[in-house]
Amino acid sequence: MTRIVVVGNGMAGARLVSEIRARDRHVGLTVFGAEESQPYNRVLLSNVVAGTMPPDQVRLLDPAWYADHSVTALPGVEVIAMDRENRAVLTATGRREPYDVLVLATGSEAVVPPVPGADRAVTFRTMDDCRRILRAAGAARHAVVIGGGLLGVEAARGLAGRGLPVTLLHLAGHLMDRQLDAEAGLVLGQTLGGLGVRTRTGVVVEEILDGGVRLAGDETVEADLVVLACGVRPVTGLAREAGLEVARGIVVDDEMRTDDPSIFAIGECAEHRGRVYGLVAPAWEQAAVVADIVTGADKAARYRGSRLVTRLKARSVELAAMGETHLTEDDAEVVRFSHRAAGTYRKLVIRDGRLVGVILLGETSAVGNLTQLFDRGGPLPGDRAGLLFPGPQGNAVAESPVRMPDAAKVCQCNDVTKGQIRACWESGARDVAAVAAATRATTGCGGCRDAVEGIVGWLCEQEGVSA
Numbered sequence: 001m002t003r004i005v006v007v008g009n010g011m012a013g014a015r016l017v018s019e020i021r022a023r024d025r026h027v028g029l030t031v032f033g034a035e036e037s038q039p040y041n042r043v044l045l046s047n048v049v050a051g052t053m054p055p056d057q058v059r060l061l062d063p064a065w066y067a068d069h070s071v072t073a074l075p076g077v078e079v080i081a082m083d084r085e086n087r088a089v090l091t092a093t094g095r096r097e098p099y100d101v102l103v104l105a106t107g108s109e110a111v112v113p114p115v116p117g118a119d120r121a122v123t124f125r126t127m128d129d130c131r132r133i134l135r136a137a138g139a140a141r142h143a144v145v146i147g148g149g150l151l152g153v154e155a156a157r158g159l160a161g162r163g164l165p166v167t168l169l170h171l172a173g174h175l176m177d178r179q180l181d182a183e184a185g186l187v188l189g190q191t192l193g194g195l196g197v198r199t200r201t202g203v204v205v206e207e208i209l210d211g212g213v214r215l216a217g218d219e220t221v222e223a224d225l226v227v228l229a230c231g232v233r234p235v236t237g238l239a240r241e242a243g244l245e246v247a248r249g250i251v252v253d254d255e256m257r258t259d260d261p262s263i264f265a266i267g268e269c270a271e272h273r274g275r276v277y278g279l280v281a282p283a284w285e286q287a288a289v290v291a292d293i294v295t296g297a298d299k300a301a302r303y304r305g306s307r308l309v310t311r312l313k314a315r316s317v318e319l320a321a322m323g324e325t326h327l328t329e330d331d332a333e334v335v336r337f338s339h340r341a342a343g344t345y346r347k348l349v350i351r352d353g354r355l356v357g358v359i360l361l362g363e364t365s366a367v368g369n370l371t372q373l374f375d376r377g378g379p380l381p382g383d384r385a386g387l388l389f390p391g392p393q394g395n396a397v398a399e400s401p402v403r404m405p406d407a408a409k410v411c412q413c414n415d416v417t418k419g420q421i422r423a424c425w426e427s428g429a430r431d432v433a434a435v436a437a438a439t440r441a442t443t444g445c446g447g448c449r450d451a452v453e454g455i456v457g458w459l460c461e462q463e464g465v466s467a
Helices: 011-023 042-050 063-068 127-139 150-161 182-193 237-241 280-295 367-376 384-388 418-426 432-439 449-463
Strands: 003-007 028-033 072-075 079-083 088-091 096-098 101-104 108-110 143-146 166-170 197-201 205-209 212-215 220-222 225-228 232-234 250-252 263-265 270-272 309-311 319-323 333-339 344-351 354-361 409-411
Touching: 003 011, 011 028, 011 280, 042 127, 042 150, 063 072, 079 237, 101 280, 127 150, 127 225, 143 150, 143 212, 150 166, 150 182, 150 197, 150 225, 182 197, 182 333, 182 344, 182 354, 250 263, 263 280, 309 367, 319 367, 333 384, 344 384, 354 367, 367 384, 367 409, 409 449, 418 432, 418 449, 432 449
Parallel strands: 003 028, 003 101, 028 072, 101 263, 143 166, 143 225, 166 197, 250 270
Antiparallel strands: 079 088, 088 096, 108 232, 205 212, 212 220, 309 319, 319 354, 333 344, 344 354
């Protein structure tokens, strides 16, 4: 019997285990997790901070699932070394686990900036971090979030939603500078301002104090809760010490295989074609490829990279960004609309007649259709304005279940099409929960939930049944 060992029981590792079991019930399967908790959806932690979701609602797999599927799960057991010659891993508890196939899904860790007093702050990365933030928020009068990327914006919005005044500090000139251009960052900042988040960009943090944060120029921002959201870095120490090739991440080929043929790596710890992905959809795509290969379900499966769609998970802030958003008129055709007072910004980046970048901030009814056009890379209609402002008979394909083709991808995280949702419904899944259980749609970032609800509701209307 083939023995498969997975190191890491986060979103990538847990998904891999379920993908393997969906293909093969008989291979030996053991998964180690450094965190003591059961695997959870890290994407939704900002909802836990905001209080819109209890921790139990973001769980991915529970202990009963492992028992029912003959998986040995060891949460809270850290793997500290690999014996590649004898094909075994060694844990901090002294356990030695042999393997035929080893998959590293060690994820990323929070970056802690090298500033005095950083130990006074709380990182925002794990469920334990969320618990610490919530305990501190209960007695705090003002919070500071350092880092205005995706996680920082979500953390700041979540704390503000609890009624806590929040200042968001960011080193770059505008928020979410990796995904947004300067105008979109400005509009986002104004939107957050209306929700109780004060934004400061272009600032340098020099020290974290007991009562606040000292900036360059000796200005102090008062705070009794400081949250660090300064990015993440791949956890590669285990692979590096074992002599595997490591650059920014653990280097893998299109099979997600390392330079040791018996060892694979997936998720945020893996570097594929010079790129490390920090979103859930690529990790889950990689898990499916490895599951196909190691079980023999599809030995020809290959990972070719991912087209990224970033959705902000923050209450009352609608934001989607994808592709090459920073290109200008010098490099591509750019169509944009900005209305700062309304908190609206829309931008299309078009090259060679195809959509290569999108920013949608504010009301995002066009996101479904634009995501399909971006994902397919097909030619665009001549009416560019109609893409940004779809009318009832226009291009809002994704917002109308009647007009949406079955091939349209509804859930980006799990690669679920309208056709799959229809087939699932026809097989008896008559509500969103049943569709999610069968297809996994809505279980990633949650951004597709409205679309799934719309499709299920429309299908029920056609048959005259109650959703």
